[in-house]
Amino acid sequence: MKNNTTTQMSFGKKLRRFLSDNPVPIMFIIICAVCIPVSGFSPGYLLNEIMTRMGRNTFLILCLLIPIMAGMGLNFGMTLGAMAGEIGLIFVADWQIYGIPGVVLAMIISIPISIVLGIFCGKVLNMAKGREMITSYIISFFINGVYQLVVLYMMGPIIPIKHSSIRLPRGYGIRNTVSLLNMRQCLDNLMSITIKGVKIPVLTFIIVGVLCLFFVWFKKTKLGQDMRAVGQDMEVARDAGINVERTRIISIVMSTVLAGFGMVIYIQNMGNLPTYTAHSQIGMFCIAALLIGGASVDHASIKNVFLGVILFHLMFIVAPSTGTKITGDSMIGEYFRVFVSYGVITVALTMYETKKRRIKSRAGQQLKADQKGDEADE
Amino acid sequence: MNKKKTILIRVLAVVVLLVIAAAMMVIGRGHTVYFDNVAMEYEGKTYANPYRVDVYVKEERAAKLKADERGMASWMGANFKMTLEITENKGDEPTTKEFKVKLPQSMDGVIINIPALLADLPEEAYLSEFVQTIVEEPEEEEPSDTETDTPVDDLGTDGFEGLGDI
Numbered sequence: 364m365k366n367n368t369t370t371q372m373s374f375g376k377k378l379r380r381f382l383s384d385n386p387v388p389i390m391f392i393i394i395c396a397v398c399i400p401v402s403g404f405s406p407g408y409l410l411n412e413i414m415t416r417m418g419r420n421t422f423l424i425l426c427l428l429i430p431i432m433a434g435m436g437l438n439f440g441m442t443l444g445a446m447a448g449e450i451g452l453i454f455v456a457d458w459q460i461y462g463i464p465g466v467v468l469a470m471i472i473s474i475p476i477s478i479v480l481g482i483f484c485g486k487v488l489n490m491a492k493g494r495e496m497i498t499s500y501i502i503s504f505f506i507n508g509v510y511q512l513v514v515l516y517m518m519g520p521i522i523p524i525k526h527s528s529i530r531l532p533r534g535y536g537i538r539n540t541v542s543l544l545n546m547r548q549c550l551d552n553l554m555s556i557t558i559k560g561v562k563i564p565v566l567t568f569i570i571v572g573v574l575c576l577f578f579v580w581f582k583k584t585k586l587g588q589d590m591r592a593v594g595q596d597m598e599v600a601r602d603a604g605i606n607v608e609r610t611r612i613i614s615i616v617m618s619t620v621l622a623g624f625g626m627v628i629y630i631q632n633m634g635n636l637p638t639y640t641a642h643s644q645i646g647m648f649c650i651a652a653l654l655i656g657g658a659s660v661d662h663a664s665i666k667n668v669f670l671g672v673i674l675f676h677l678m679f680i681v682a683p684s685t686g687t688k689i690t691g692d693s694m695i696g697e698y699f700r701v702f703v704s705y706g707v708i709t710v711a712l713t714m715y716e717t718k719k720r721r722i723k724s725r726a727g728q729q730l731k732a733d734q735k736g737d738e739a740d741e
Numbered sequence: 742m743n744k745k746k747t748i749l750i751r752v753l754a755v756v757v758l759l760v761i762a763a764a765m766m767v768i769g770r771g772h773t774v775y776f777d778n779v780a781m782e783y784e785g786k787t788y789a790n791p792y793r794v795d796v797y798v799k800e801e802r803a804a805k806l807k808a809d810e811r812g813m814a815s816w817m818g819a820n821f822k823m824t825l826e827i828t829e830n831k832g833d834e835p836t837t838k839e840f841k842v843k844l845p846q847s848m849d850g851v852i853i854n855i856p857a858l859l860a861d862l863p864e865e866a867y868l869s870e871f872v873q874t875i876v877e878e879p880e881e882e883e884p885s886d887t888e889t890d891t892p893v894d895d896l897g898t899d900g901f902e903g904l905g906d907i
Contacts, residue, residue, distance in 0.1 A: 458770075459770065459771040459772070459849055460765060460766060460769040460771060461769050461771035461815070461817040462817055463769070464764075464765035464766075464768045464769025464817075465765070465771075467761065467765050467769075468762055468765040471758050471762045471765070472762075474758065526849075545771055545815060545817075
């Protein structure tokens with residue numbers, strides 16, 4: 364009887380601990396569970412949409428894992444890589460390179476740009492230790508300005524752009540939208556299989572799988588271990604002979620380069636490039652998805668990425684329809700999915716800070732109790 | 742020694758990437774191929790066009806051309822292949838012929854004159870560059886980054902329109 368009570372207690376404790384450890388994913392599971400039946404979408408449709416969005420977004424979200432491992436928090440600076448990927452795509456569209464070769468070439472073009480931007484971002488973040496997230500967020504705004512200057516004024520007169528179809532009619536600058544019809548879904552369609560009406564982009568998933576395996580391997584390498592050490596405690600890592608600054612820069616460079624690749628994969632799925640807006644919200648959505656998957660500022664794993672993509676995009680698919688059904692106004696659903704994505708970042712960051720403070724306070728109380736105990740012993 | 746090895750690996754990586762990029766530029770070079778079923782004159786001789794030509798590219802019919810008509814198809818790479826189903830005169834049985842044409846890397850749009858190709862004339866006779874005529878367009882609005890005057894954007898939804906779908 365006593366044993367049974369103990370087991371029940373421990374189960375209750377476990378459940379409470381599970382709930383307090385994963386409030387964001389649980390909240391989203393509940394939201395999705397409520398919204399799915401109301402939206403009226405068939406399971407086949409939802410599955411199809413989720414598959415498409417997983418192929419489109421997972422790579423981008425995975426690029427956030429490395430800076431978290433290095434203790435640099437959520438890398439809002441991934442936007443820099445996204446811009447590099449977009450520049451690669453503009454060139455590929457101008458040079459008329461079609462299909463998968465176009466995708467590969469755009470990725471190769473993005474690499475040097477991403478590396479330069481990554482080094483710049485890493486160096487600035489090293490000067491702003493402890494405030495990496497807000498700094499990277501502001502850097503992304505700054506580089507967005509530089510991107511606009513390059514794409515709007517330098518492409519044409521300084522950087523040769525041959526085709527009038529992508530150039531603005533005034534003779535310089537790139538149009539608001541660049542058509543990538545000749546490479547649309549080329550990665551997703553190659554090797555794709557359809558099971559009961561659900562299209563599975565096998566090649567895209569293989570690429571994502573390879574990146575996941577790379578992360579698993581990378582964690583075991585010396586550089587990976589260094590990043591983890593730096594992430595846990597910079598001073599201890601420095602005392603252990605690790606070049607902390609260099610390690611942090613490498614983590615940002617890797618994240619930026621991967622973000623460039625991810626953006627190319629994302630845009631090839633869409634089939635057109637919104638030149639001036641495609642990157643503007645991408646960091647926010649990727650970070651929101653990762654946080655919804657249960658990640659925090661100092662801990663994220665591959666499973667958080669997949670869970671996050673599924674829950675976040677499931678909510679994105681069903682929310683507008685649910686909003687329309689409940690209120691009769693489709694804009695409510697649109698508002699809902701926007702404020703939820705911003706809201707979840709706020710909630711997750713607040714909860715992280717509260718948890719950190721609570722742990723600190725408990726440690727302080729424990730220390731105080733220990734000291735009192737020692738005094739009583741004396 | 743270790744530094745030298747690092748530099749060597751980096752140089753090798755750059756060279757490999759450049760080689761892949763060059764290969765992609767050749768393999769993936771896209772062309773728009775136009776087919777003209779138009780009678781042509783070459784060295785004083787006139788080559789009449791067939792009554793009807795069906796053009797098949799990648800086993801799909803790309804164009805069905807009668808006299809003085811033009812069709813088009815997109816092609817990736819330099820070695821263009823097409824199958825022509827030619828009906829010389831109205832009521833005739835169509836004959837099928839396969840053609841391979843080497844597309845110049847420098848040309849985006851390529852015009853192939855079918856009567857000249859059927860007559861086995863040299864490349865300069867059947868192949869020419871498609872030059873787009875510039876049509877005056879109304880000035881497009883300056884792209885704005887985020888600001889529009891709709892109330893939706895005040896709530897931070899800017900970027901959604903551009904993204905279309907996330």
